């Protein structure tokens with residue numbers, strides 16, 4: 127595989143309407159793997175797009191109209207907190223991962239975060255539209271909330287949401303496999319993300335966990351597949367989490383909700 131071929135592949139993939147907002151680093155990482163495996167550039171481009179779909183596009187079945195979303199948020203932000211929450215709820219339906227969490231959202235963060243000491247910094251990794259769940263988070267008003275994902279347009283929308291809601295938030299477009307964040311944070315959210323990263327690189331979850339610098343980690347897994355079936359997922363992901371936790375000096379509290387299995391980790395002794 128030549129550097130030139132990888133550049134061509136990356137350019138070709140980023141020309142596609144469904145891929146142009148994705149962090150180029152991730153396109154390059156997956157592209158390099160596929161060029162090693164496939165017989166031609168054309169096959170490698172196709173396989174790269176498939177993989178990118180699996181880890182990102184599959185969660186956004188329809189095109190999200192971010193302009194319209196921001197207009198709705200602006201309108202409801204000046205009417206009432208209930209209407210603003212209803213707008214957030216509505217918008218979270220456009221991403222499969224947050225949509226699955228909506229039936230449990232009233233309990234999810236309240237239950238898991240109930241006993242935490244005050245949290246001042248949150249890092250929401252591979253966030254999707256989860257920052258829109260901010261009104262459900264039992265956090266101090268001045269918390270600094272950093273959202274990280276691969277989609278530039280989604281992150282611009284989230285930045286707009288932070289501004290409208292008066293949240294001390296910022297966004298980073300970043301491939302957390304190749305470039306895991308190391309900045310310290312009180313709470314790091316890794317919601318339903320590790321299995322997704324492992325579709326690109328089997329060692330991604332362990333490498334990421336090793337690099338992170340969080341006092342508390344909230345790691346979760348889906349309790350049902352995108353198609354809605356459960357197929358022993360809870361047992362399977364419990365085992366995966368235990369392997370990840372093995373040998374680490376962690377204190378762990380498990381939580382099982384209808385659509386999500388979560389582990390709150392205290393990393394400090």
Ligand SMILES: C[S@@+](CC[C@H](N)C(=O)[O-])C[C@H]1O[C@@H](n2cnc3c(N)ncnc32)[C@H](O)[C@@H]1O
Pocket residue numbers: 152181182185223224251252253254255256274275276277300301302303316317318319322323
């Ligand atoms: C299963 S969704 C989880 C979204 C969110 N954490 C939640 O639970 O609602 C996986 C997310 O990971 C993002 N993603 C995939 N690969 C990534 C990578 N290498 N670096 C950063 N984000 C990534 C996708 O864009 C998608 O938003």
